[in-house]
Amino acid sequence: HDSRAAMLARIGRLSDAVEYAATDNYDISVRQREIRAGLARLSGIVASYHPHTVTASNTVEDRAVHGEIVSMLQYLMDLTANSPLESIWTRGCARISQTRAIMIAQARDSHSPQSLLFLDDIQDLLGQIETALQDLSRRGSAGRRLRLQPYLEWPTALRNGARGATTTMLTALIWYVLHWTAGPTMMLYVVAAASLLSTLPSASRAAGLMASGTALGVPAGLLCHIYLLPQIDGYPLLWLTLCIMLLPGVWLQFHPKVGIGAFGYCVFSTIMLQINNPIHYYNDISLMNGWLALLLGCGMLVLSFRVILPPNHRLDAARLVSSLTRSLRRLALSGRRQGKEWLVWENLQLQKVLRLAMRLSFFARPAAMHQYIDAALATLSLGRLIERVRMIATSPDVTPAQRGAIYDALDAFSELAHNPLLTANALRRAAGVLCPPDAITQRPAAQVEAMACLEQAARIIHDIPGFLDQRGPLQWGEDYPAAHRPPLAAVRPEAG
Known part of the structure; x- marks a missing residue:
């Protein structure tokens, strides 16, 4: 789990780096969309590794498949180690196509449904790597x-706006009632800080750091x-003094945990100095007035973001x-394919998953x-299977009756949030119509592939019904007994 999360984070940072580099580098700017699309596909490949996919059985054939995949990946690593991608991508794609041909031949000779599902997953991943x-x-x-x-x-966003x-x-009420001369300074800080915090994924946590x-x-x-x-008797000494004062904040901004607090220090500490030209000596009344305004603004910021409208990470995760x-x-x-x-x-759903991981880190135990x-x-894999089976349904090798079974199975997704197991059973029935397990070698490749997609989708839904159900444990408050059920177990019809 940690290595997968680290890989996704590295790809995300690389995507951001490409966006910044596009402003200065012409070659990257004209290829920015393609590079970011490639990185998004890599994220989808990494995200496809989860325990709800079908794994290879311990047979001689499946071990040979594993060895072929390892050989192909090692070839790609050696090929791209010291050469630009522009000059070697054709050879890399040819090697991937060779491996896919081996997988297709292995799938046609397979008599085991589990091996067939595993090989179908491998073929799809190879297509993603090639693209x-x-x-x-x-x-x-x-x-x-x-x-x-x-x-x-x-x-x-609406909650942050309300905060x-x-x-x-x-x-504004304090300023109006007290007729305070430092009220504009307090308003300046509050509006600026609230606007900055509203752009962060966890504004409530950042509010305390910003105020501190x-x-x-x-x-x-x-x-x-x-x-x-x-x-100070001149500009050079003033510049040096400001550098000394801002140095701790600039240094701490590179620390991910306290970066937003250091940012608040750097931005607003210069306002607190109230430097004039010429420089006046210490004016206790003016300075104390301004400092008190900013300290009161910090209190208002924390009060609003963490007390009046406190965070509810469980509710955010459930949403x-x-x-x-x-x-x-x-x-x-x-009713139509998404196509290109x-x-x-997929990238939009992966962003949701990354947000979900952040929300869960605030209240969930590591195992859950x-x-x-x-x-x-697994829902990303489920979406990919839906897209694939919709594409296969247009194949001429699929009969009208089988095509109708596929569309009926997809229509069963209308009950996904109410009764996930009903949807899974509909997918399994459609898989049986397309290709019974004992007729794998006699049916056309399109029918077998559609059966594999439907069977895998049914298995995934059967593994995570409590996650998909609108009455799942995450959808309840912490005080309800239903919130402490097993995370992915099916919800009984009488549960509510």
Whole structure:
């Protein structure tokens, strides 16, 4: 779990680096969409590794398949070690195609349903690797036409907006009632800090750090006025004094845990100095008035973000889980293939999974958190299976009756949030119509592949019904007994 999370984080940081580099590098700027699409495909490949996929059985054939995959990956690593991707991508794609041909031949000769499902997964992953290699290495690939979308978490944004409005109203009321001369300074800090915090995924946690960093500017400003500013007789000394004062905040901004607090210190400590030209000596009334305004603004910020409208990480996590389930339902019931926009859907859901991991880290135990994250990543695999089976349904090798069974199974996703096992049973029935287990070698490849997709989708839903159900344990408050059921177990019909 840790290595998978670290890999996803590294790919995410690399995607951000590409976006920044595109502003200065022309070659990256014209290929920015393709590179980001390739990185998004790599994220999807990493996210596909979870315990709800079908694994290889311990047979001679499956061990040979594993050896072929290892050989192919080692070849790609050696090929790309010292050569630019633009010059070797054709050889890499040829090696991947060779491995896919071996997998297809192995699947046609397979008599084991489990081996068939495993080989079907491998073929799909090979296609993703090949497409990612093309996006990262050449212009004019499919990624050029993609526009990846950021996930907009509207409930959190509205809550942060309400927090900022509450803080602004309280400070404006204090200013109005007291006729305080430092009221504008307090308002300036509150509006600026609330706006900055609203852009962060966890504004409530960052509010305390922002307020603490700003408050530390008060003793720093006092020391600066007493010991440093009286020694200044020109601009060079003033510049050196400000550098000395800001150095701790600049250094701490590189620390991920206290970066936002250091940011508050650096930005607002210069306001607290109230430096004029010419420089005046320590003015206790003016300085104390300004410092008190900022300290009161810090109090209002923490009061609004952590007391009046406190965080509810469990509710946020439950909303993300419901959003994943709704997205699956819409994908299955859309009545059309997503086509090249599939990657946009997958990347959007992966952003939800990363947000879910952050929310769960605040309240869930590690074991339960791992189960929830694995289930969330399984929904991405489930969406890919839905897209694949919808594409296979258009094949001429699929009969009208079988095509109708596929669409009926997809229609069963309307009950996914109410009765996931009902959807799983409908998928299994459709898989039996397409290709019974004892007729794998006699049916066309399209029918066998569709059966494999439907069977895998049914297995995934059967593994995580409690995650998909709208009455699952995460959807209840901590005080309810239903919240302490096993994370992924099926919900009984009478449970509520």
